[in-house]
Amino acid sequence: MSRALKTVTLVVQDGVEMFGLGVLSEVWNEPYHPDDDNPVFDFRVCAPRPGRIRGRGGYDLHVEHGLEATHDADLVCFVPRSSHLDFDPAVLDCVREVHGRGAIVFAHCSATFMLAEAGLLDGRSCTTHWRHADELARLYPAIEVRPDILYVDDANIVTGAGSAASIDASLHVMRRHFGAKVAASTARRIVVPPHRDGGQAQFIRTPMHTTDVETLAPLLDWMTEHLGESLSVERLAQRAHMSARTFARRFRDETGTTPLQWMTTQRVALTEELLESSALSIDQIADRVGFGNAATLRHHFLAHRGTTPQHYRRTFRGVSA
Known part of the structure; x- marks a missing residue:
């Protein structure tokens, strides 16, 4: 348990992928319930430019916080967007700042490209959705891309394969900081298996x-x-x-x-x-x-x-x- 985990911030941008946003919110934004005795986090959603954020699927978000909401966060999650190669310099600077001060950086699905563009993944292992793995490896040859597994945790940089694998990666982080009992309680609440190992295959035949x-x-x-x-x-x-x-x-x-x-x-x-x-x-x-x-x-x-x-x-x- 390297540091306390109390504040969780999600970074979203135009074209935000709503399932990823929902999954991360479900895990990290649960109010206290006596049946679970679960930890409660200071949870925030932020954007490079607060206000209306266009979503995928025909509906939008209103986000009140700017990127300053990440400055004291213990865990910062980057949610993918439809244009995964359209990088906002402010978000890349945010990625570097979060990592530089020792917070956990969590990239869901194709948000791994943001971490790669920011230079965080050079010499490290990571994963992304299998459809994007070849492109990630081609664009960033200094990275070891592992397309066949659910998530990778490499020195406080967590990358997930996408979709439900974000739950597995989140439960892994929960387990690392709060123990197996809390992670199992969280899994039970959202009705998923309590643990799928990061090395498990992204998909089954x-x-x-x-x-x-x-x-x-x-x-x-x-x-x-x-x-x-x-x-x-x-x-x-x-x-x-x-x-x-x-x-x-x-x-x-x-x-x-x-x-x-x-x-x-x-x-x-x-x-x-x-x-x-x-x-x-x-x-x-x-x-x-x-x-x-x-x-x-x-x-x-x-x-x-x-x-x-x-x-x-x-x-x-x-x-x-």
């Missing part, structure tokens, strides 16, 4: 079907309830009434990842919850979540969260949801 017979969803639920057990591909395939090869292919088609990667992500998420809410030792947690031993747990936790289980527990133990 086979959409989830609506009947339990045709989808792996019931199996995923069962796996979540049995993480502490040995869940080999062979055992899972047998439970799904498929050959191991067919099951592995079907699993990737439906989830965008492998069974092992999916289980590791879920085990790390459960580890977070137990570190926050229980007095279990690291060895006991490792056994409970299916990592087997403390060394394996520490390895995966550090790889996925960039910190040790002990440091995570010291940071978030006792943090109110």
